[in-house]
Amino acid sequence: MPMTRPSAARAGVVAGLLAAVLALAGCTGGGHTVAPSPIPTPSATAASPSPDLARFYDQTISWKKCAQGSCGTVEVPLDYANPTGDTINLAVAREASTGKHPVGSLLMNPGGPGVSGVDFLKDVTPQIPKEIRAAYDLVSFDPRGVQRSAPVHCVDDKELDHLIEDDVDKSTPAGLQAFEASWQSFSDGCRANMGAELAHIDTVSAARDLDVLRGVLGDASLAYLGFSYGTNLGATYAALFPQRVGRMVLDGAMPPTLTSDEITIGQAKGFEQELRAYVEDCQGGKGCPLTGDVQHGLDQITSLLDHATASPLPTGTSRNLTGSLAYNGIGQALYATKLWPTLTRGLTEAIKQGTGRILLALADFYTDRAPDGTYTTNTMQAFPAISCTDTATDSSPAAMTAQAAELAKVAPTVAPYFSYGALQCKHWPVPAVGPLPSYAAQGAPPILVVGTTGDPATPYPWAQQMAEMLSSARLLTYVGNGHTAYLSSNSCVNGAVDRYLLTGSLPAEGKRC
Numbered sequence: 001m002p003m004t005r006p007s008a009a010r011a012g013v014v015a016g017l018l019a020a021v022l023a024l025a026g027c028t029g030g031g032h033t034v035a036p037s038p039i040p041t042p043s044a045t046a047a048s049p050s051p052d053l054a055r056f057y058d059q060t061i062s063w064k065k066c067a068q069g070s071c072g073t074v075e076v077p078l079d080y081a082n083p084t085g086d087t088i089n090l091a092v093a094r095e096a097s098t099g100k101h102p103v104g105s106l107l108m109n110p111g112g113p114g115v116s117g118v119d120f121l122k123d124v125t126p127q128i129p130k131e132i133r134a135a136y137d138l139v140s141f142d143p144r145g146v147q148r149s150a151p152v153h154c155v156d157d158k159e160l161d162h163l164i165e166d167d168v169d170k171s172t173p174a175g176l177q178a179f180e181a182s183w184q185s186f187s188d189g190c191r192a193n194m195g196a197e198l199a200h201i202d203t204v205s206a207a208r209d210l211d212v213l214r215g216v217l218g219d220a221s222l223a224y225l226g227f228s229y230g231t232n233l234g235a236t237y238a239a240l241f242p243q244r245v246g247r248m249v250l251d252g253a254m255p256p257t258l259t260s261d262e263i264t265i266g267q268a269k270g271f272e273q274e275l276r277a278y279v280e281d282c283q284g285g286k287g288c289p290l291t292g293d294v295q296h297g298l299d300q301i302t303s304l305l306d307h308a309t310a311s312p313l314p315t316g317t318s319r320n321l322t323g324s325l326a327y328n329g330i331g332q333a334l335y336a337t338k339l340w341p342t343l344t345r346g347l348t349e350a351i352k353q354g355t356g357r358i359l360l361a362l363a364d365f366y367t368d369r370a371p372d373g374t375y376t377t378n379t380m381q382a383f384p385a386i387s388c389t390d391t392a393t394d395s396s397p398a399a400m401t402a403q404a405a406e407l408a409k410v411a412p413t414v415a416p417y418f419s420y421g422a423l424q425c426k427h428w429p430v431p432a433v434g435p436l437p438s439y440a441a442q443g444a445p446p447i448l449v450v451g452t453t454g455d456p457a458t459p460y461p462w463a464q465q466m467a468e469m470l471s472s473a474r475l476l477t478y479v480g481n482g483h484t485a486y487l488s489s490n491s492c493v494n495g496a497v498d499r500y501l502l503t504g505s506l507p508a509e510g511k512r513c
Contacts, residue, residue, distance in 0.1 A: 039219075109224075346359040447470050
């Protein structure tokens with residue numbers, strides 16, 4: 001189950017962090033001068049919280065200064081079916097509006113699932129156009145199970161290293177058995193460490209948390225910017241509270257109705273296509289280590305991955321670059337074209353020098369692993385935990401074998417890293433919540449869906465599906481590569497999103513940038 005990592009806006013941050021090691025630089029988005037207008041208030045028929053939930057909506061956040069601006073916590077029910085029972089605290093961060101008369105709060109989610117919104121706020125704020133910063137208080141939060149909000153913890157860092165780094169031959173019964181055993185140990189650790197909380201880290205509960213946050217912040221309607229998995233969260237909110245939707249942007253769409261199999265096949269095809277686009281671009285420039293035509297270049301990458309699996313590459317550290325780590329490094333770079341030059345340097349180093357320093361650095365940024373062996377976030381544990389709680393998987397041998405054959409057909413280069421993923425959830429200790437009956441969100445005001453034609457993690461057909469699923473959605477298309485588009489593509493996309501957030505004005509039907 002590959003992760004839908006945070007938006008490509010994060011790639012500028014990644015590039016900046018890599019600069020210290022790899023001499024790269026990031027970039028930021030620009031603003032567009034549009035006068036803001038008030039967000040329409042909900043109709044009189046918008047539902048109010050039940051008496052048992054009212055106390056959560058009526059609380060006041062005690063803001064304290066922090067690296068993100070101001071930080072605080074909001075108390076929410078652990079189980080919304082039992083609001084008088086146990087509670088958990090959500091970590092929230094706010095960067096106050098720079099304007100004199102903000103129209104409200106803009107809540108943001110960066111993706112994952114499992115990525116910290118509190119950390120994301122500090123990284124993304126400098127990239128937000130000045131007009132948006134003047135019009136809104138920028139607010140983000142760690143969803144339940146993430147980082148500071150009742151965080152999922154299942155295994156220690158060394159066990160997590162094993163899950164991420166080790167290569168197993170899933171084409172053999174022994175390899176499959178070892179792979180299943182590793183993830184059964186992860187599930188057992190989740191059960192032992194999390195207890196009753198484990199059954200309530202689902203997206204539907206997180207969407208209900210989002211409405212509590214809206215109420216506590218004093219906003220009658222929700223203004224929301226969701227990237228990647230954040231679109232799943234946003235669409236779920238719209239389905240639950242259609243008349244509370246204000247201005248909602250869903251960039252890099254991941255429809256909540258997707259099955260586990262559809263996610264796996266869709267992402268494998270997306271990464272294969274993006275890898276092909278990278279190889280073509282690399283071969284058209286100078287210094288590309290991939291020779292011949294595009295297919296030959298892909299074959300060279302396959303050979304490198306096979307070599308790293310059989311004989312991990314030295315990195316100049318105590319760790320070697322395994323095949324799994326090499327793929328993670330390649331995959332991280334495919335999230336944004338600004339990281340493609342780094343990937344070229346990493347492949348050159350690996351193919352020509354037989355070392356994996358750069359690919360390991362990319363892989364560690366993907367997993368939030370620090371040089372001292374600690375993981376700076378719990379993303380790599382929260383992601384499978386939330387995913388398994390959200391969506392049921394079919395781990396029957398027949399289903400997994402059929403999927404592996406389909407993956408080998410549609411995505412031959414990356415197929416080994418996507419196949420048999422259902423084993424990750426086979427021993428999950430709580431039943432999957434599953435999707436809501438409908439995501440039409442009837443009665444919601446216009447919602448803006450943004451899709452990128454060359455998005456590897458949330459393929460463009462998913463954006464088309466999301467726009468059709470939501471009754472009031474309009475699709476904005478970015479013709480290009482990379483994961484998500486706002487703040488990381490061009491002024492056409494940025495301008496359309498800015499105008500919508502400031503005025504509620506949608507781009508023209510069928511708009512392509």
